Amino acid sequence: MSGHERLKDYSRESHTFKVRAVLAFGVVFLLMLVLVGRLYYLQVMQYDRYVAMSDDNRVQLQPVAPTRGLIYDRNGHLLADNRPSYSVTVLKEEAKHLEQTLVDLREIIPITDREIDRFKTRLKQRRRPFESVPLRFRLTDDEIARISVNYHRLPGVRVEAELIRYYPEGQSLVHALGYVGRINEQELQKVNANNYSATHYIGKLGVERFYEDELHGQVGFQKVETNARGRVMRVLERTDPVPGKDLVLHLDMRLQQITEYLLQDRRAAVVAIDTETGGILSLVSTPGYDPNLFVTGISTKDYNGLRESDDLPLFNRAIRGRYPPGSTIKPIIALSAIDTGVVSPNYTIFDPGWYTLTTGGRKYRDWKKYGHGKVDMNEAIAQSCDTWFYSVAHKMGVVPMSKYLGMFGFGQVTSVDLPEALAAILPSKEWKRSSRRVPWYTGDSLNLSIGQGFLVATPLQLATATAVIANRGRWVQPHMLKGYRTQTEEGIQLQAPDLEQIKAKPADVQLNNPKYWENIIKGMHDVVQGPTGTARRVGSDAPYEFAGKTGTAQVVGIKQDEEYDAEKLAEIHRDHALFVAFAPLKEPKIAIAVIVENGGGGSSTAAPIARKIMDAYLLGTDPRVQEVADGES
Missing domain, CATH: 3.90.1310.10 (Penicillin-binding protein 2a (Domain 2))
Incomplete structure (x- = not known):
């Protein structure tokens, strides 16, 4: 052992160890405090946040x-x-x-x-x-x-x-x-x-x-x-x-099915309206298509078949079909003439079968080749004399006609809840000047007076105008909804909708002389139940009185020297058949408009359909049952 070797100082080493141990313990304790503090922060102070985050992963x-x-x-x-x-x-x-x-x-x-x-x-x-x-x-x-x-x-x-x-x-x-x-x-x-x-x-x-x-x-x-x-x-x-x-x-499913049956897959449309409420009882456009095909997605093959069909089944003719209304508007034209004082209800002409604006000028022909002879307003409506209307249109011009047609709903959408309905076209001087860039001619007025020319209307508009006539000017808005159905302890309840909140009602038609309503309605009554009316065969045996008006809308023009011959024309070029009516005469319950595309005459094609629909609604008859019975007998 060297002399310089020092003896170990155990006392000092013990002190150093204790100091180090205390420092180590302090560091560990501090770390423990940090850990506890962090745990407290996460578990207590941030509890809501992390519970929410956990729930986001677990709960949706x-x-x-x-x-x-x-x-x-x-x-x-x-x-x-x-x-x-x-x-x-x-x-x-x-x-x-x-x-x-x-x-x-x-x-x-x-x-x-x-x-x-x-x-x-x-x-x-x-x-x-x-x-x-x-x-x-x-x-x-x-x-x-x-x-x-x-x-x-x-x-x-x-x-x-x-x-x-x-x-x-x-x-x-x-x-x-x-x-x-x-x-x-x-x-x-x-x-x-x-x-x-x-x-x-x-x-x-x-x-x-x-x-x-x-x-x-x-x-x-x-x-x-x-x-x-x-x-x-x-x-x-x-x-x-x-x-x-x-x-x-308001739809009556029985009436809807009867209407569809009567149309027999022709290109046609029918609208029937409750004249008291404006509720649409029947709205049919044929041919149609199965809406169930569209619910989850129609196949390309099926859709192309519908889209490419010549009969246009996707097209809603009842509210979007724009047709020349033909003679069905003549009662309104006559009303505009007498109510404005242009002519009196007794105004009479001699009809040779044509009308000219100037001597030797173009002949505007009547549908009856040799004319109707002496004709007053009532006979002009009943026999649908074009020449009488040419004469009054020449006298009054387009302004009164366009005004009164507008009062009955033409040229506008007056229905409440048919979003695809079209306004069609109500021509006027201003309309022609803005759309065609040419002035209005007198010949245009003559064409307008018989429902031809620029005027086009939808079956819904024709039925609506007929309902207004039936109500002697009182407007009812065509609508589908009758009410909301709820089940209560007392049974099924019906809550009526407030239509005015959906769409304001048009103003009632106020005539300068209200008695003229009966003059016009008398003419329409004679169409179906008078001795010379164009549709007298349809109304002669009816157990109730009603009023109507036939119409035949020209599809293609006929030259001055030619006569209309349906047999020589392709079906698609033949005239459309129209008929409007309301019944009963005194207390109307139903107004109806029928159009059959390329169906020919309104009296022979459209009027019989309307009569059977009115019979079904007013009398409870069913033409389907009758035809089966006739076939068995």
């Missing part, structure tokens, strides 16, 4: 679609129903290999390329994560079974049930009701996106479109617990949706 808020309201006719017949349908859907978050999943699925059930394209479009438009997207609708039981046994190799694929619109009467009501279809991005931007967050369908046409807000209802919500893959484990909380309102229409 899902919208619940409301049940769409039903639609009934005036007698409680169901017109638009909801039926369960099964669809195959795909949840993208679970389908890791989406393209392969689609390939595998196509091996199990038939899926077209168009359905694949539509699915991918919907996938891009998906509104939130973990929202399944439909791929194919209306699965059969066999297809559901095949998918079920292959779930293990189809991640993300589900079979889901939903209520879809169903129209029990098919094409009988499509032009009156419209239909619903898949909602698209443009439509979604026009509605409350939250209220439609679980809705796949929206009204596309007609009543379904106009009353979309009432029929749709209010969306509900439910909180659901999901697993890590997003599959719903249980429902934690639910706010039920508010179902849409059930609608009751």
Whole structure:
């Protein structure tokens, strides 16, 4: 041992150890305080935040679609129903290999390329994560079974049930009701996106479109617990949706079917109106099409077949067809002439079969080759004498005629809840100058007086004008909705709508001399029940009194030296047949307009149809039953 070797200082080492131990303990204690503080911050101070974040991963808020309201006719017949349908859907978050999943699925059930394209479009438009997207609708039981046994190799694929619109009467009501279809991005931007967050369908046409807000209802919500893959484990909380309102229409389904039967697939349209309320009793446009094809998406083949048909089944003739009204407007022309004092009700002419503005000038021909001889206003209406109307039109010009036609609803949309209805064309000096860049000529007035030339009207407008005549000037707005149907303890209740809040009613027609209503109506009565009326065969045996007016609208022009010969013309170039009427005469209940395209004369084609429809409504008869009985006998 060296002399310089020092002895160990245990006392000093012990002190150094204690100092180090204290420092170490202090550091550990400080770290413990930091850890506890952090735990306190996370577990206590940030509790609400992290619970919410945890719930976001575990709990989802899902919208619940409301049940769409039903639609009934005036007698409680169901017109638009909801039926369960099964669809195959795909949840993208679970389908890791989406393209392969689609390939595998196509091996199990038939899926077209168009359905694949539509699915991918919907996938891009998906509104939130973990929202399944439909791929194919209306699965059969066999297809559901095949998918079920292959779930293990189809991640993300589900079979889901939903209520879809169903129209029990098919094409009988499509032009009156419209239909619903898949909602698209443009439509979604026009509605409350939250209220439609679980809705796949929206009204596309007609009543379904106009009353979309009432029929749709209010969306509900439910909180659901999901697993890590997003599959719903249980429902934690639910706010039920508010179902849409059930609608009751003025439509009479029996009358609608009878009307369709009488038209027998001709290109035609009929509108029948309740003269007291303005409710539309029947609205038929033939041919039609099955709206059920459009609910979940029509195939390209079926749509092209409808679109390319020469009969235009997609076209709603009743509210969008613009036709020359022909002689059906003559009562209004006569009314404008006598009420403005241009001529008196006793004004009489001699009709040689033609009229000229100047001696030796162009001949405006009457429909009767050798004329009607001596004719006053009543006979001019009853026999539809063109020459009498040429004469008064020459005297008064276009201004009174255009004004009075406008008072009866021509040239405007006066219906309340038919969104596709057209205003058609009510010509005037101003209209021709702005649209044709030429002045109005006297010959134009003569053409207007017999419902030809620039004037075009829809069957709905003709029925509306007839209802105003029946009411002696009192306006009723054509509308479909009768009320909202609710079920209470006392039974089914009907809440009437406030139509004035939807659309203001046009002003009643106030004549300078109200007694002229009876002059005009007398002429219309003599059309069907007078000794020389153009439709006297239709009204001669009627057990009630009614008034009407025939019309024949020219489709192609006939040269001065030629005569109209239907047999020499292709059917599409033949005259349209028109008839308007109201019944009974004293206390009207129904006003009707009938047009049969290329049907020839109004008295021979359109008038018999109208008579049978009025009989069915007023007397309860059914021409379908009668024809069966006649066939058996």
